[in-house]
Amino acid sequence: MTRATKTRKGRPKSELGPPANGNRTRIRARNEDNILDAALEVFADCGFKGATIDQIAARAGMSKPNLLYYFRRKRDLYLAVLERTLDMWLEPLSAIRADGDPAEEIRAYINRKLAFSKLRPTASRMFANEIIQGAPLLGTVLQDGLRGIVDEKAAVIRGWASAGKIADVDPYHLIFVIWAVTQHYADFASQVEAVVGSGLSDRKFFRETEAAIDHILLRGILPPER
Amino acid sequence: MTRATKTRKGRPKSELGPPANGNRTRIRARNEDNILDAALEVFADCGFKGATIDQIAARAGMSKPNLLYYFRRKRDLYLAVLERTLDMWLEPLSAIRADGDPAEEIRAYINRKLAFSKLRPTASRMFANEIIQGAPLLGTVLQDGLRGIVDEKAAVIRGWASAGKIADVDPYHLIFVIWAVTQHYADFASQVEAVVGSGLSDRKFFRETEAAIDHILLRGILPPER
DNA sequence: GTCTATAGAATGATAGAC
DNA sequence: GTCTATCATTCTATAGAC
Numbered sequence: 001m002t003r004a005t006k007t008r009k010g011r012p013k014s015e016l017g018p019p020a021n022g023n024r025t026r027i028r029a030r031n032e033d034n035i036l037d038a039a040l041e042v043f044a045d046c047g048f049k050g051a052t053i054d055q056i057a058a059r060a061g062m063s064k065p066n067l068l069y070y071f072r073r074k075r076d077l078y079l080a081v082l083e084r085t086l087d088m089w090l091e092p093l094s095a096i097r098a099d100g101d102p103a104e105e106i107r108a109y110i111n112r113k114l115a116f117s118k119l120r121p122t123a124s125r126m127f128a129n130e131i132i133q134g135a136p137l138l139g140t141v142l143q144d145g146l147r148g149i150v151d152e153k154a155a156v157i158r159g160w161a162s163a164g165k166i167a168d169v170d171p172y173h174l175i176f177v178i179w180a181v182t183q184h185y186a187d188f189a190s191q192v193e194a195v196v197g198s199g200l201s202d203r204k205f206f207r208e209t210e211a212a213i214d215h216i217l218l219r220g221i222l223p224p225e226r
Numbered sequence: 227m228t229r230a231t232k233t234r235k236g237r238p239k240s241e242l243g244p245p246a247n248g249n250r251t252r253i254r255a256r257n258e259d260n261i262l263d264a265a266l267e268v269f270a271d272c273g274f275k276g277a278t279i280d281q282i283a284a285r286a287g288m289s290k291p292n293l294l295y296y297f298r299r300k301r302d303l304y305l306a307v308l309e310r311t312l313d314m315w316l317e318p319l320s321a322i323r324a325d326g327d328p329a330e331e332i333r334a335y336i337n338r339k340l341a342f343s344k345l346r347p348t349a350s351r352m353f354a355n356e357i358i359q360g361a362p363l364l365g366t367v368l369q370d371g372l373r374g375i376v377d378e379k380a381a382v383i384r385g386w387a388s389a390g391k392i393a394d395v396d397p398y399h400l401i402f403v404i405w406a407v408t409q410h411y412a413d414f415a416s417q418v419e420a421v422v423g424s425g426l427s428d429r430k431f432f433r434e435t436e437a438a439i440d441h442i443l444l445r446g447i448l449p450p451e452r
Numbered sequence: 453g454t455c456t457a458t459a460g461a462a463t464g465a466t467a468g469a470c
Numbered sequence: 471g472t473c474t475a476t477c478a479t480t481c482t483a484t485a486g487a488c
Binding site: 053064074 | 483
Binding site: 044045046047048049050103106125128129131132133134135143146147150164165166167169170172173174176177179180181183184185187188190191192194195196208209212213215216217218219220221222223224 | 270271272273274275276329332351354355357358359360361369372373376390391392393395396398399400402403405406407409410411413414416417418420421422434435438439441442443444445446447448449450
């Protein structure tokens with residue numbers, strides 16, 4: 001009775017306005033980009049339910065019905081935004097090379113992930129919002145895409161640990177720690193800003209953050225002379 | 227024209243139902259607790275805007291108007307929930323002793339914070355939700371209470387570093403790293419669960435997590451023989 | 453393709469009986 | 471203190487003119 005999953009036809013969802021008779025205009029591409037950019041900001045600031053189509057349309061410089069011409073439903077727009085940035089979110093992990101220098105590969109991974117937090121803090125916050133609430137809309141989409149690549153890279157790191165090239169730490173926890181630390185500076189930027197008055201967009205603060213994280217995760221905080 | 231900040235009288239907000247003529251019943255205390263417990267769950271799962279009073283009332287086992295008898299506005303309830311758990315959130319940091327053994331104090335702090343993530347994951351997620359969106363409702367309440375204690379403990383940690391008792395790392399970044407890592411296992415539990423199939427409520431996984439975090443943050447991941 | 457107008461649903465909050 | 475009934479608002483989404 002509840003759970004009325006309405007007309008779910010076999011069509012590729014979350015896509016396109018009316019099936020045009022052959023038009024793939026440049027104006028469409030530009031408007032869709034504008035909408036996705038605007039939606040990212042608003043969803044990150046307000047969450048899915050808190051964001052309104054009016055807000056997003058205003059920020060994209062168009063009317064609400066006009067926006068709904070490109071994305072028929074709010075949920076379609078939400079998922080389109082997440083999917084557009086998913087590759088960027090995964091890329092730093094994918095780039096880990098099994099044949100590189102272990103410590104240097106991990107340091108480079110940390111730095112790539114921190115660079116993502118600097119360049120795309122809004123995308124990071126939107127993902128964080130979705131995951132904190134249990135990924136109710138993204139569902140298994142992210143999770144499925146995630147587990148495979150994480151397992152693969154965890155095996156690589158485990159190999160390094162077995163060979164004594166790095167300390168013997170659980171590779172999954174190492175990955176979680178790196179995610180946690182690097183994303184913290186994007187997701188909780190308002191708190192960081194409130195405490196120290198700076199964020200990653202400040203070049204000096206970014207360098208200090210990178211140095212501190214690299215030091216702590218690679219060398220720990222015990223004094224040099226043990 | 228926009229921004230119609232309506233009748234904001236000088237009354238102490240976020241409090242109590244009708245100014246009773248002297249009743250401070252036990253039933254009130256019990257109902258308020260039930261409501262706050264239910265609200266915590268729903269706000270953490272859905273965010274402020276996504277949560278509905280109906281949902282919270284149903285989970286608390288009462289009707290919507292009855293809930294609104296105790297908390298006149300949704301926002302009042304939201305802030306009451308956050309305030310009720312704020313002390314618990316800050317306690318692990320407050321407990322750091324300047325006269326203890328530095329490395330052991332920091333390890334104990336990490337473990338207290340991780341224990342909080344295990345015992346109160348929902349409260350952690352609700353705070354995370356609020357902060358990710360820029361703390362629009364909590365405003366300066368949390369930030370003011372936070373900065374003082376953080377500055378104080380950062381000075382303690384800096385003293386340890388200057389004395390060579392721990393490595394020379396920026397104390398603020400060390401605190402941020404500890405927050406990030408320990409809270410990750412509560413806030414992003416759905417992601418952790420999706421990747422490794424466990425969470426902090428699993429005793430074995432909790433011990434492994436604690437060991438891995440302690441190792442990485444205290445000793446780093448470079449191999450023992452440098 | 454873009455707009456105005458509006459339908460239809462959900463929800464925060466109140467009134468008033470009991 | 472608790473309930474039913476309801477108002478008023480906000481919002482998603484659609485219809486249809488241009």
